[in-house]
Amino acid sequence: PTITFIEHNGTRHEVRAEVGQSAMQAATFAGVPGIPGDCGGACACASCHAYVDEAWVERFAPAEGTEYDMLENVVERQPTSRLTCQLVVGADMDGLTLRLPAAQF
Numbered sequence: 001p002t003i004t005f006i007e008h009n010g011t012r013h014e015v016r017a018e019v020g021q022s023a024m025q026a027a028t029f030a031g032v033p034g035i036p037g038d039c040g041g042a043c044a045c046a047s048c049h050a051y052v053d054e055a056w057v058e059r060f061a062p063a064e065g066t067e068y069d070m071l072e073n074v075v076e077r078q079p080t081s082r083l084t085c086q087l088v089v090g091a092d093m094d095g096l097t098l099r100l101p102a103a104q105f
């Protein structure tokens with residue numbers, strides 16, 4: 001599936017993702033700026049924060065546990081905030097759109 005990442009400045013990145021990959025892995029592999037993914041997906045850095053497009057929010061189980069706690073620390077948290085290393089790409093997620101915050105951390 002193809003995932004679209006939209007930077008805060010409006011720059012769009014269409015990224016080819018593998019099923020079973022996390023959205024963070026797809027972004028870092030493709031070199032999308034603004035998603036360092038510093039901890040490698042261990043839910044320990046929050047540098048993969050993004051906003052799930054409204055149309056896709058209900059496709060993912062709500063953030064809970066460690067992810068929920070880590071989201072307490074991000075700048076500009078919104079109801080649609082997620083850590084993209086915890087979003088697993090499914091075969092039916094072509095067109096998934098994630099928006100990046102103005103700043104990470």
Ligand code: FES
Nearest residue numbers: 039043045046085
């Ligand atoms: Fe570190 Fe997602 S990559 S929390």
